[in-house]
Structures are given as structure tokens and as C-alpha cells.
Amino acid sequence: MRDERHLSFKARLENIPSACDFVAQAAETAGLDERGVYHCQLAVDEACTNIIEHGFATDPHGQINLITGIEGNATFVVIIADNSPAFNPLTYEEPDPQVGLEDREGGGWGIYFIKKLMDVVDYRYVDSKNMLTLRKYIAHEAVPVGYPDENLVQVSKIQLDKDYLQINLGGQIDSHTSSQVEAVFNEEITHNQNYRLIVSFAEVSYISSSGLKVLVSAWRRARQNGGDVLIADLQPRIREVFDMIGFDMMFNIYENAAAAVADDPIHR
Amino acid sequence: MSTLSIQTTELKRVMLLEVSGRIDSTTASELGDALNGVIEEGRNKIVLDLEKVDYMSSAGLREIVAALKRLNKGTGDLRLACPSDRVREVLELAGLDEIFKIFDTQLEAVASFT
Numbered sequence: 001m002r003d004e005r006h007l008s009f010k011a012r013l014e015n016i017p018s019a020c021d022f023v024a025q026a027a028e029t030a031g032l033d034e035r036g037v038y039h040c041q042l043a044v045d046e047a048c049t050n051i052i053e054h055g056f057a058t059d060p061h062g063q064i065n066l067i068t069g070i071e072g073n074a075t076f077v078v079i080i081a082d083n084s085p086a087f088n089p090l091t092y093e094e095p096d097p098q099v100g101l102e103d104r105e106g107g108g109w110g111i112y113f114i115k116k117l118m119d120v121v122d123y124r125y126v127d128s129k130n131m132l133t134l135r136k137y138i139a140h141e142a143v144p145v146g147y148p149d150e151n152l153v154q155v156s157k158i159q160l161d162k163d164y165l166q167i168n169l170g171g172q173i174d175s176h177t178s179s180q181v182e183a184v185f186n187e188e189i190t191h192n193q194n195y196r197l198i199v200s201f202a203e204v205s206y207i208s209s210s211g212l213k214v215l216v217s218a219w220r221r222a223r224q225n226g227g228d229v230l231i232a233d234l235q236p237r238i239r240e241v242f243d244m245i246g247f248d249m250m251f252n253i254y255e256n257a258a259a260a261v262a263d264d265p266i267h268r
Numbered sequence: 269m270s271t272l273s274i275q276t277t278e279l280k281r282v283m284l285l286e287v288s289g290r291i292d293s294t295t296a297s298e299l300g301d302a303l304n305g306v307i308e309e310g311r312n313k314i315v316l317d318l319e320k321v322d323y324m325s326s327a328g329l330r331e332i333v334a335a336l337k338r339l340n341k342g343t344g345d346l347r348l349a350c351p352s353d354r355v356r357e358v359l360e361l362a363g364l365d366e367i368f369k370i371f372d373t374q375l376e377a378v379a380s381f382t
Binding site for chain 1: 271290292293294323325326327329330333334336337340353354357358361362363364367
């Protein structure tokens, strides 16, 4: 991670504005626009407020550590670590913005904002610490990979063995075609409850940021259900993009589908 | 140290609250107190001018939702004026643009109470 910055502060509400300033400065230096900077501030504010009001509710000596940095060229990262009791905010029930005034509850909106405003949110409990990692993509529009051609997207599926479904993607995955890919993931993950997917990129000529978002969302849902989305057959140009935006740190990436099956921890 | 200030002006039919600064978990209770104070005085038509609010977190939303709930039990209303793009985005994310009447200018918000 480049431009790594650290801030440690006492878990008190009055310290939140300066923590926000710290994050805003780092986000701005990383190249996020005004709106993106605001989103990062708000997400960090909400996360820290929850840690202080709930995690450290009975502990006046709590500490919060913030680490910011840039992964690759296009992902701003904020890690929020604290040693309050283990709590995964991502499992908290989301409030519904459609609910009318009378039935509105006060809670849960902070976490809801974090999920909506950040591109990837990840929680882990490591070494007796809550670690919430927020990622915001800096270059939001079309990551240039290869050259768009006239082929549309192609999707095919192969059931490899009882544990894995291989999904072969081909053509270009952009803002026009990503919804087709998303529909396939939704069908497999949500409907068929196939949580172990190998996605082969062998025939993919182009992927834009909307295609990448679909992939992250599938990955997140598979992980939430104890599965994974494994990536195989990345061509060098697409591999470069994965590395640039830090996907190489999130996804398990393999030479090909066979290697994915052989090396996946479930088989060891 | 507070970074929020609220100026209250009594108009003929409407109570106008002009807020400036940052509404977050440290300052939201000041906004809540100001709204409750006005409501307890029996003023139930309130305009909250957000033009100079550069930042609002969910703690602020909680206060305005609580005030609106209170006012809607009677015949009162809390209407919002001039939220910045960023604040408007947060209101929309929480679905509050469907619940609050939001106006682009203070004048329109005040005049909406006839």
C-alpha cells in the first residue's frame, strides 16, 4: 500500500471531526473528487461513532487506529481497527429507506451509509481487534482494458464436480452488458445457492468498472455464505487491471480452472 | 468544542432555524435540543435552513426524523430548505426525500406554510 498514513486517537466522540479531516486529506491526496472525499469522511465518521457509542460504551480508555493508503493506482483504502468486543457491523440488519415515517427506527443507518457509499467493505476480527476495511475506487469510470469490439458478452457454465461451478465469460463486460453477467451470478448464488464459483476470463476482451463491481458483489455474497469466487485464466491486460485496483488482494487468482480446484483450501 | 451554530428567527407563521456548520454525533444533540425547544414553545411550523451545513451524518438525520415524528402527531411540519448536494445525497440514500418536503430556497419553504 502506498502513501500509508496512521492516526491513533482516544475513542471519544469529540475526536471524530479531526479523524474525518485526516481521512479527507488522505483521500484528496489519493485523487478522489470532492464527492468521493465526502463519502470517505462520512463512512469513517459513522464507523467510529458506532465503535465509540456501542463497542466502547462502558470503556473510557478505548483507542481507535486508522490506517489509510492507496492500493495499486485506483483504490483508496481506510482500515479502522479497535479493540472493543468483537462485532461485525456488516451482519447488522439493514434499515429500509422505503419505510414511512411512523415505522422508522433510529438505528442502523450509519452502517447502511458505509455500505452504500464505499465500493468494498470488509470486516475481520484479527488479534483481538475489529478490523473494518473500506475501499473506494478512485477512477470510477471505465477502466481501460483492451479495446471494445462489437462482440457482446458470452456466458457459459460447467459443473466441474459437486463443489464447483465454472462460469466462462467472454467478450466485453461493460456498462451495457454487465447486467447479463450479474443476472447469471444472481441466479447461481441467490437462487441455486452455488457459493463456490470459478470464473474463467479466457475469452474476455474488455472489462469496465461496472463489470468489476458485479464481480465484487458476487464475491462478497459467496464469501458471506462460506464460499468464494475464484478467478482463472486472466489475460495479462486484465490481470494488470486486477492488480492496479487491488483485486489481487481480495480474490484468489489461478492460472486456470484446474489449478483453482487443486489449490483451493477446501480440497486440501 | 462546538462547530455548529443555530439561529432561530420567529416569523409570522413559521419558526425559521438557520443552521451552519457540521452536524455529526458530537453536535446532533444541539440540533435536537433546538428543535425540541421550539416545539415545546408550541411552534409547530418549522423551516430548517441547511444552506450552511457542510456536513451531516446519520446522527443529524435521527434528530430531524424524531422532530418530524413529534410534529406529525399534531398538525405541525418540519420542512427543509437548501440542502447542499452532499447533504441531499444522504437524505436521498435514507429515503428521506420522500418523507420531508424539501425546497431549493428558504423563501419557498417559508411560503409553503400558508
